[in-house]
Amino acid sequence: MPITLHDCPYCGGQTKKVHDYRITKLKHVKIAERMTILFYRKRRYVCGCGKRFAEKNPIVDRFQRYSKDWNQMAQLRAVKEKTFKETAEQYGTSVSTIIRRFDRIIPQALHKKQSIPPVIAIDEFKGNARDEKFQFIIADGETKDPIDILPKMIFNSWR
Ligand SMILES: [Zn+2]
Structure with missing residues (x-):
């Protein structure tokens, strides 16, 4: 994910200052019939107000261990x-x-x-x-x- 200006969810200010990265392990949809795990290097930003928050991303929702694609697939298959x-x-x-x-x-x-x-x-x-x-x-x-x-x-x- 490129570094972009993010709105701080706490104070409403804007920041593009990176705090850190964390590897998140996610269950993903099968590729060529094989179980697939994504290792997503999730970036966290830090705001001028001192709060830290995760970047917006198309891969995974908050607190999820499954990728968005996996969830969508599971809903349909269910x-x-x-x-x-x-x-x-x-x-x-x-x-x-x-x-x-x-x-x-x-x-x-x-x-x-x-x-x-x-x-x-x-x-x-x-x-x-x-x-x-x-x-x-x-x-x-x-x-x-x-x-x-x-x-x-x-x-x-x-x-
Ligand atoms: Zn802030």
Whole structure:
């Protein structure tokens, strides 16, 4: 990352004075089907007010051990793969991490949909670690975007 003028999040002043660098180890998306780790040399700036803060970057969000790309991939895969377990195994992480990424994307996806698509796909979640809280996903059959998640009980009452 080039050194650029940064706004201080504490006093609102500006600085481009480097404080230090720290290597951050991040889990990243697979490259050629291999698990990939990024070593990001994260720069910290120091402001005239004495506060230090990390540079803006396109690689990782604050307090994350996974790259932004990885998180985006995990959110998509959590919805599209058959089971959370399968997704977790394939991307070298825990089932609970995949479920958290899944929860992150679902409310967003639900609010976006305004009209009913011409093709609807209904899929069952198998091997769900979460005691049948979510059982069925209804998705746009063409784009595969999720439309709704239903508990099993509601779904059964339709039939
Ligand atoms: Zn400052």
